[in-house]
Amino acid sequence: MSGFALVEGEIETMALRRALGHDGAGGVVVFEGVVRDRNDGRTVRALSYQAYAALATSEGNRIIAEARARDELTALVCVHRVGDLAIGDVAVFVGASAPHRGAAFDAVRYVIDEVKRRVPIWKKERYADGDSEWLHPS
């Protein structure tokens, strides 16, 4: 199993984890990015994510292919949620399985870092004071 996808509802983390299983896998690594209740000293009440879906999907799949070219993996997936999320919701899931643990750790780290850097998805934070803001880190 391999690939990148956007989803609008809750990310099915348990099903994704099961799908990483492989008889040749000696290690499975999962990262879940979760909505937290503060950022830059402000109290966050909720988030929403917007994506340019066509380019996000192609760029996400390009990142998956890059990671697979670097190391021997048995599975590698990334699922990012879009729409409105609450505190504690999983915003992004990255999972890798590999014959050896090092490759699985490295692949997950590579994918989440590159997704955050390159994939056209944007986060809007809604704050306790009623304000809201799109995040565009420079």
Add this chain to the structure above:
Amino acid sequence: MSVTILYFASLRDRAGRDTEKLPAEGTAAEAYELLRARHDFAFARTQLRVAINGALAGWDKALRDGDEIAFIPPVSGG
């Protein structure tokens, strides 16, 4: 002979719309500068990437009839 501009995130809020039509003239860079002046976008062009028809492209690319142009502000997924 027109192109469609796609807006996302704060550019969408500032423009007050998801999409906009422009005549298919000049380059992607010229289109951004025109629209930046029209909508008072905060971003300099060098802070953005541009995609044409769903693929990242160069700013000097000439626009053609039917193109779909997306200006990509700094991303914040994950």
